[in-house]
Each structure stands twice: as C-alpha cells, then as structure tokens.
Amino acid sequence: MLNKVLSVENLQKSFKNAKVLKDISFDVREGEIMAILGPNGAGKSTTIRNIMGIMYPDEGSVTFHNHNGNEIPRYKIGYLPEERGLYKNVKVMDILLYFADLKDYPKEKAKQRALDYLKKFDLEGKENSPVEELSKGQGQKIQFIGSIIHEPELLILDEPFSGLDPVSQEVFKNEIKQLAKNGTSILLSSHQMNLVEEMCDRLFMINRGEKVIYGLMDDVKKEYANFKCTIRGKNEQSTLESLPEVTRVEQSDEISILYLTQEVEVTKWLSQLPETLDVQELSVDRVSLHEIFVDIATDQTLAQEVGASNA
Template identity: 80%
Template sequence: MEKALSVKNIQKSFKSTKVLKGISFDVHKGEIMAILGPNGAGKSTTIRNIMGIMYPDEGNVTFHGHNGSDIPRHKIGYLPEERGLYKNVKVMDVLLYFASLKDYPKEKAKKRALYYLERLGLKGKENVSVEELSKGMGQKVQFIGSIIHEPELLILDEPFSGLDPVSQDVFKHEIKELANNGTAILLSSHQMNLVEEMCDRLFMINKGEKVIYGSMDDVKREYANFKCTIRGRNEVATLEGLPEVTRVEQSGDISVLYLTHDVQATNWLKQLPESLDVQELSVDRVSLHEIFVDIATDQSLAEEVGATHA
C-alpha cells in the first residue's frame, strides 16, 4: 500500500522530561490507523508534531515526500479532541471559513457542505447559528469542517466522544467511506470496541515508547489469548486446576478462565470434566480493551508485546 504519512524515530522533550522516545509508524492511503495509549502516553504530542504545531527534537515526519515546514498542511484535516466553533456564526459560514483556511474553492466547499449536512442529518441547518445546535449536531458540523477540503490525511482525535449510538454509527459509516475513497485516516480514541471494529492497524504507545504496532489481526493473534466464559456454579479452585488455565475471574455464577497463549481451543474444550456445572459456555479472544488495560497497568506486559511486534 502507498504510504501517505511516515513518522520516523521522532523524539520530543519538554525541559527535562522526554515525552517521545524515538517512535516510528506509517499510515497508508485508504486505511484507518489507530493511535492508542493511556492519558499522558504521548499521543497528543505525536499528533501536534504531525500537524506542525510543534516540531520533533529528532526524527522526521514525512507526508507524501514532504517533511518539516514543507508539508502541505492544506491536504491534512484535523478534528481535535477539544471542540471549538464560533457560537454566533451560521453553520454554512463556519464551514466556508474552514474551507478558506485550506485554500479550498468557495463554490466547491458550499456544495460539499450541503452534501455532508444532508448525509449527517443536518439538512436545512446551514443558516442556523452554531449556538442553536445540540452538542451532537455541533460535533457533526466540526467533523464536516475537518473534511470539507478533501484532505488526503485525516486526523481524528476522540471523534466519538459525547455521541449517542445512532450518531456513532453515522460517524463510523462516513469514516469508513472516506477510507474506501483513499483518505489516510489516523484515529485516536479510548473507545476500544469502536477501534477494534473499524481500524485496519494500530500503534499503541505508553510512556513515549511503542508497545504494539501491527495489523488488528496480527495483534489479536499474537497477544489476545483465548478466554472461556462459563455460567454455572463452580469452585474457583476447581477451575484454576484445569490444564492451560493461567487465571480465573469469578463474579457470582460467571467464571472467566484465561488460557495460555499456545492453547488449542478445540482440544482444550474436550478436556473439560463432566462434573463442571455448565449452563452456558463461550470461547473468544481477549478484547482490545483488555489488552489496553494490561498495557496501561503492567509495564512487563507492554515490554513483552513490544518485543513481539518490533
């Protein structure tokens, strides 16, 4: 796949604190790439370096062969985590202003604005003041503002925050459609279920360093061990004594058995003793949410995974 963005060994310090410690990743044309990490991990600093709000102390950010101050920023769209629209300005005027900042033709911008207002359920709102919109509507307008100039790279920072489930589905559809049409998308979110559903690859950072980098399938296969959930009244000691069980979590009559990395799930199920009380049973892989929590709370796991995906 064609690289749209390449981040190579960037390092950034603020006074004596090293915030980025030589991180590298690529974002390809037409893919949705997640950048993940706990608060304070370095995600926002990375995004600001890509946007040219600041520049790395060492390393390079390259966008379609350009780097540093030569990067054509008008080809990049950005939806910041902190939303901000001029409250007493009409929706269309705000969108045309955003387009003008990117040197995008006014008439084309107006057509795109009307097109996306209709797609996002805001038809007829173009002459309404921003202050009259609900929070969700305002977020839709700001999303349109980030894509109105047809960016080749779109950076989305917590795009689903504060959205109801219906609006989340609308955003998911539009983001996927943009990627299908060739836009490279870098997405930062703490909603792991949406990341797992949408993203092709992920880069996970912790304390300024890479801990995971790869396709979603590779990450799940390499790190997300199987777990077995059993509904039934069973003693924890009995479950812990089963082969290839690393730990057991129990709440009421629900027991979750975490299995070793190399377990063969089908064969393992055949070994379960008939004496177990099994009302319901399911086997699946550890979720991306659980991987995230492990990395955020246990550095030894982060180091292990980082070595795997180096």
C-alpha cells in the same frame, strides 16, 4: 503494498525534565484507517500535535509524502481535534467556508460540498443557523464536516465519537469508512475500542510515551487476543488454575474467567475438562481489543505473556 502517505520516525519529545515521547515510529498508508491508541497521558495528543506542526519534536521526523517539517503542505491534511471549538455567533455555512478558505479550497466547490454533507448528516436547512443554536452533537458534526470539506489526503481524527449518540456514531463510522474506501488516509485516536476493532486496518498502541503494540489489526488479534473461557459455577480458583493451558484465572462471585494459552485447541481442551467442575453456564471467545487495551494500560500482563511465548 499501499504507498506510505505519512511516516513518523524516531519521534522524541520532552517537556522540562519529563520525556513524553520515546522513539515513536509508525506510518499511515494510502486509503487505510490507522488507529493510535493509549491511556490518558500516554503521548497520543503530543504525537498528533507534532504531526500537525503545532509543536516540533526534539528528535526524529514527520514526513508527509516527500515533505517534512515546515515544508509539509498542511492544506492537504484535515484535523478534528479532541478539544472542540467553533465561533458561536457565526452561521454554519460561514464557518464551513472559513475552514475551506484556510485550506485554499475553491469557495463554490466548498459551498456545494457543505450542503451535501449537511444533508447527509441530517442538518439540511441549518446552513444559516448560528452555531450557538446547535446542540453539542450537531456542533460536532459541523466540526467534522469542516475537517473534510477540502478533500484532504490525510485525515487526523482525535476522539471523533466522543459525546455522540449511537445513531450519530454510526453516521460518523460509515462516513470515515467511505472516506478511506475513496483513498483518504486516516489516523484515528479513540477510546471506544469496539469501534476501533471494527473499523481499523492497523493500530499503534502507546503507553508512557513508548510503543507497546504495532501492526495489522488481524495480526494483533491473532497474537494478543487469545481465547478465554467464562464459567458460571462454584469452583475453587486453585482448581481452575491447575487446569492445562490456563495462564491465569479471574474470579468474581460465581463467575470465573480462564485465560488460555495461544496454542490451545479449544475443542480438545473443552473435552478434557473434569466432570467435577460446577458448570451452570460456559462460553468461549477471544479476548477483545478493549481487554488488551486495559491490560496493557495497567500492568502489561498480556504483552509479557506474548513476549515470553515468542522468545
């Protein structure tokens, strides 16, 4: 098993009378991409700020290797905040060297890494350009470079894909995966579930300050991502709900989505569908991480179903 780089244990935090974190615990291991997910206001940013030492928990601990609290060596951690901000009248190279200096990283080494990353991110020749001349996407690339220029052991990315076009998203995605492959531990917060599902090894989902899901991506998909069957045709909802292995049905116009039990044998189930059904089109696939996220963020139906089936 990979070594733990970051451990968050029993984190609790309140603002006035509102408890925003309730006994939050997870870890990030060496060279893995760990997702922290949840709807707006769930407690993700508060958790990240406690890890970064921007604020401190009321109870619980954050441990980086064998250090905690004020002893955590922040120069070994990279951070891309959700709220972007760069000095507009400063040249690109100067701002990158400034980020490196904040982490006590050697200047000449930082300069070479900056040039290499500017080339990789299609910003070659921009090193002497003021930040104010960059587009929003280019500025985001500069801030990303600033978060990794010092070769951090742990990289925390808060909504790194926000505002990026598809090409830039692909560049970021590939670079994040390469960093993990080279041994960097990555804690990633994002609302783009398709990218999370593709990239991450494990995930921690939080809602209303509490843990909802935590585990390996493959295990979470196996446990929560049951099969669903989509049928286009004129069928009564009550008829579809009476079919075996169907837990619930959603209908919109002539489209019906049948959510199936975890134990369903798809081939056998399809062979037993009644001939009286109106089937113009039919497809079977697994519930996506996006659907799991939306369901749990609203009424936690999936979590209740799985909990009941595992009881």
